[in-house]
Amino acid sequence: MFKQMEAARLESLHIAQDEKTGLRGIIAIHSTRRGPALGGCRFLSYPNEQAALQDAIRLAQGMSYKAALAGLELGGGKSVILRPAHVDDRAALFEAFGRFIDSLDGRYITAMDSGTSSEDMDCIAQYTQHVTSTTRAGDPSPHTALGVFAGLRATAAARFGSDDLDGLRVAIQGLGHVGYALAEHLQAAGAELFVSDIDAGKVQLAVEQLGARAVASEALLSTPCDILAPCGLGGVLDRSTVAKLRCGAIAGAANNQLANPEMGDELDARGILYAPDYVINAGGLIYVALTHQGRNSGEITAQLSHISQRLTEIYAEAQAHKRSPARVADSLAERLVFAD
Ligand code: NAD
Numbered sequence: 001m002f003k004q005m006e007a008a009r010l011e012s013l014h015i016a017q018d019e020k021t022g023l024r025g026i027i028a029i030h031s032t033r034r035g036p037a038l039g040g041c042r043f044l045s046y047p048n049e050q051a052a053l054q055d056a057i058r059l060a061q062g063m064s065y066k067a068a069l070a071g072l073e074l075g076g077g078k079s080v081i082l083r084p085a086h087v088d089d090r091a092a093l094f095e096a097f098g099r100f101i102d103s104l105d106g107r108y109i110t111a112m113d114s115g116t117s118s119e120d121m122d123c124i125a126q127y128t129q130h131v132t133s134t135t136r137a138g139d140p141s142p143h144t145a146l147g148v149f150a151g152l153r154a155t156a157a158a159r160f161g162s163d164d165l166d167g168l169r170v171a172i173q174g175l176g177h178v179g180y181a182l183a184e185h186l187q188a189a190g191a192e193l194f195v196s197d198i199d200a201g202k203v204q205l206a207v208e209q210l211g212a213r214a215v216a217s218e219a220l221l222s223t224p225c226d227i228l229a230p231c232g233l234g235g236v237l238d239r240s241t242v243a244k245l246r247c248g249a250i251a252g253a254a255n256n257q258l259a260n261p262e263m264g265d266e267l268d269a270r271g272i273l274y275a276p277d278y279v280i281n282a283g284g285l286i287y288v289a290l291t292h293q294g295r296n297s298g299e300i301t302a303q304l305s306h307i308s309q310r311l312t313e314i315y316a317e318a319q320a321h322k323r324s325p326a327r328v329a330d331s332l333a334e335r336l337v338f339a340d
Contacts, residue, residue, distance in 0.1 A: 004054065008061045009338070011037075011075075013053075014108075016100040021093040022084045025100055026053060027108050028060035030076040031337050036106055037077030038132070038289055039063035040113025041097070043120070045083045056080040062256075062278055063285075065333035070282040071306045072289050076337075077108045083115065094120045098127030106130050111288050132288040140284030143300070145181035147283025147307045148253045151275055152186075152227060154308035155251040158315040159273040160226065166190030171215065171225040171247065174232025175202040178253040178281075182231060183210055196220035197232070222246055230254040234277075237263045242270070251275040264326030268318075276329035279310055 005013060014027040029037045039060055046052040056078050064076025081097060094116075101110055101124065112121055112133040121134040133140060152170070157163040170186050171194040172179050183193055183206055193212035196219075197203050206212040215223050221241050228247040230236050234256035242263055250257070250272060257277045258264050267274045283304055290300045311325075314332065318325045 001053070004057055008057050010057055010060065012107075013057075014100075014104060016097075018093075018096040018100075021089065021096045022087070023093050023096045023100070024082040024084075025079060025097055026056045026082075027079040027101070027104065028053075028056035028077060029104075029108055030057075030060035030064040030078075032075040032107055033337065034064075034068060034075050035073040036109050036130070037063070037075040038067065038109040038111065038285070038292075039076055039078040040111045040133075041079040041081065041116050041120075041124075042113045043081045043083050043115035046080075049082070052080045052082050064337050065330065066278040066282050066285055067289070068333050068336035069279050069310055069329065070286050071303065071310070072286065074289055078113075079108070079110055090120070091123045094123035095127055098124035098131070101130050102128035104130075109292065132292040137288065137291050139177065140287045141177035142181050143287035143304065144253055144281055144284035145178045145185065147286070147304050148178065148182050148229070148231075148251065148280055149185040149189075150304065150308040151280035151311050152182075152229065152251040154311040154315075155249045155273060155275045155280075156227065158312065159249040167192060168227065169194065169225040170227045170229055171195070171220055171223045172212075172229045172231055173197075173217075173220045173236065173252070174230070174254065175199070175206055176231065179229070179231030180206065182229060182253065183212060187211065194220070194223050194225060227251055230257050235259045237267070239263070239266070242266050245270070245272060247272060249273040249275070251280055252277070253281045255281065258326060261326065261330075264324040267326075268324035273315065274325055275311055276314065276326050279314065279329055280307060282307055 012029045059078035067074040109130045118135045124131045153163040169192045175197040187210040195212045196215045196217045222244040224246040229252035231253045238259035318328045
């Protein structure tokens with residue numbers, strides 16, 4: 001365990017169990033050097049405890065990097081609740097988790113993530129104020145979409161010399177909360193849309209409402225386009241898919257798009273400009289963090305503009321030092337997180 005913590009430079013790890021509710025929870029705090037560690041709470045079935053621990057540690061580190069590059073005064077953390085085979089009283093389980101979070105005196109702030117809902121956050125909120133994305137705070141997805149849209153403009157400017165999206169061909173994989181809202185912004189900006197989703201109803205809606213062209217799910221990644229926007233699952237850019245890409249740039253919302261760090265170098269070698277996912281998809285984090293701090297919508301909008309500025313800075317450094325944007329983003333984040 002300590003080896004894993006050391007490898008990720010994790011600050012602390014907190015574990016709690018509650019017999020009455022069946023809670024078995026892990027809170028990984030990667031860093032509080034820039035501020036309290038904010039990061040979502042996952043409620044999933046893991047094959048074993050080690051897998052849950054690894055997930056919490058890896059994701060906590062990612063949150064530190066994301067917050068630092070978004071210019072937020074926050075550290076990074078993540079929590080994981082191991083989903084029991086049967087949940088008798090879900091509300092009681094999340095209330096117990098709220099008490100656990102509260103025992104950390106604000107060093108960790110939780111949020112909604114895979115397997116949790118804003119209703120779960122409401123249960124947590126009964127026992128601690130260190131929780132975001134409650135039903136009252138609202139859905140962060142529209143803000144993530146706005147950030148991706150701005151980042152996509154910055155990517156177009158760096159790759160094609162103009163941020164004018166009129167006539168630009170954009171292929172979107174996944175028309176969920178973020179992907180569909182992004183498609184709406186792109187349509188309004190005059191982009192030509194190619195879309196896929198495993199849910200045929202969402203594709204149909206985009207075709208009818210936005211004039212998008214439907215593409216079969218398995219063909220989307222190799223569709224000839226200017227910008228590819230992965231907005232579905234993570235890990236979509238692996239050796240086999242990268243070899244088939246026919247785009248000039250990649251700018252989308254999905255988390256962990258690169259199957260491994262070498263894929264960032266591979267994209268660079270192929271002349272495909274890649275917007276590091278945790279930089280371009282930080283809009284939701286910005287929204288939940290600033291809402292939690294009681295900031296107004298004007299301040300949130302101003303902070304969202306950091307995304308395109310940061311990407312422009314990363315692309316310039318990548319070009320100057322002949323490194324991939326993914327490597328540049330990681331180095332920059334490490335410098336910011338561990339600066340004395
Ligand atoms: P969502 O679940 O609402 O949407 C995902 C969509 O992708 C669904 O419509 C699903 O049917 C589709 N999909 C899944 N596999 C697909 C495939 N193989 N081909 C085509 N479509 C596929 O999720 P979301 O909230 O829109 O988030 C999208 C991505 O962005 C996720 O990776 C998420 O982790 C990431 N992200 C989201 C936010 C946010 O604020 N929601 C913030 C940061 C990152």
